[in-house]
Amino acid sequence: MAVKIRLQRHGSKKRPFYFIVVADARAPRDGKFIQKIGTYNPLAVPASIQLDRQKALEWLHKGAQPTDTVRRILSYKGVLYLKHLLRGVKLGLFDEAAAMVKFQKWHEEHEAAVQKRSDEHRKSQRARRSSYPPVRR
Numbered sequence: 001m002a003v004k005i006r007l008q009r010h011g012s013k014k015r016p017f018y019f020i021v022v023a024d025a026r027a028p029r030d031g032k033f034i035q036k037i038g039t040y041n042p043l044a045v046p047a048s049i050q051l052d053r054q055k056a057l058e059w060l061h062k063g064a065q066p067t068d069t070v071r072r073i074l075s076y077k078g079v080l081y082l083k084h085l086l087r088g089v090k091l092g093l094f095d096e097a098a099a100m101v102k103f104q105k106w107h108e109e110h111e112a113a114v115q116k117r118s119d120e121h122r123k124s125q126r127a128r129r130s131s132y133p134p135v136r137r
Contacts, residue, residue, distance in 0.1 A: 002026075005059060005066040005074075007040060008033060017041050020051060020070060022059050035059075040073060045121055046114060051077050057086075078107055 002025040009030055011017035020038035027033065037059070038051035056079045060066070066074055074080050085099040 003034070003059070003062070003064040005037070005056065005064050005070050007067070007069060015043065017043075020056075020073065022064055025065075046118055049073055049077060051079070053077065053079055053082070057083060078103065078110065081106060 003022060004025045005020065005022050006029075007018040008021045008023070009016060009018055018040040019033075019036050020040055021033035022035045022037060023031070023033040035055065037055045038049065040050075041048040051073070056074060056077075060074075060079070060083055071080070082103055085103055086096075088094055089096050089099050
């Protein structure tokens with residue numbers, strides 16, 4: 001059975017909200033799924049992603065194939081990097097502690113960059129709002 005990690009659409013018209021699910025490749029987009037591993041809200045800035053990293057990694061090790069969008073989400077959250085590091089541990093290139101140190105370093109840098117982007121967005125929103133003259137009635 002071919003298993004995919006993909007998005008399942010919820011929300012109303014023009015207001016998408018997605019569940020990240022593991023499903024049989026033959027099942028319809030919003031149909032039956034095996035396990036829900038997270039959520040994705042593209043309307044938030046930056047897009048909010050809640051993901052169970054361990055479950056996603058477990059399914060990737062079992063051979064589940066992520067779709068293109070989910071692959072980008074997994075990469076953004078560091079799951080694919082963690083899989084890469086664990087493959088190095090399995091090959092004997094370094095031990096698991098060193099892999100976790102590398103992952104923690106990457107994670108901290110990534111979170112700082114995301115926070116900076118979010119702050120810049122908030123600043124630009126405030127500047128855009130304050131540049132308009134007040135409306136008097």
